[in-house]
Amino acid sequence: DAKTTQPNSMESNEEEPVHLPCNHSTISGTDYIHWYRQLPSQGPEYVIHGLTSNVNNRMASLAIAEDRKSSTLILHRATLRDAAVYYCVGGSQGNLIFGKGTKLSVKP
């Protein structure tokens, strides 16, 4: 079962870091943890994914707990354009199960 649990909403100030948590205590050992975000009136957009090690890309960083039961998406400097619903996604590729998502608001 690839169910994920996230807070419904979070707020951040512009230019500050944001840490978005996700619990996935029932994730299988071979399933990757994916993050997608969805801006208003758009389809979801890939952010990052990882298996066990922490991952960085140009958009964000992903910190994965050693026991893999939780992870944190880190936006290093939030901008107004980062306001979106962020989904923590479990499951094997081709059968991704989206969590309920965290609506991130960014204040100027």
Next chain:
Amino acid sequence: DTEVTQTPKHLVMGMTNKKSLKCEQHMGHRAMYWYKQKAKKPPELMFVYSYEKLSINESVPSRFSPECPNSSLLNLHLHALQPEDSALYLCASSQEGTGAANTGELFFGEGSRLTVL
């Protein structure tokens, strides 16, 4: 070209109509997906095609009929829908097919917003 194109963007249909949603990608991806998204809810997987064969059907009612004519195209045929089927229908593609070994990202289209009267 990193786009997934969906048409139409908006569709209104009656419960007795037959209509189709279309999706196209030219990234050479071999897996294509249909997701359904209700307002303020996460996307829910409906169908997965891998190498043009249906590999996952998440117990979707038969009034939704997917078709993958070739590796670039994915259709969703709609017939005798109910008002509760009104939703945003999202198409996505990825490089490979299903399975834990595939860790590639999904590329989503902007969706087709369907209203059933």
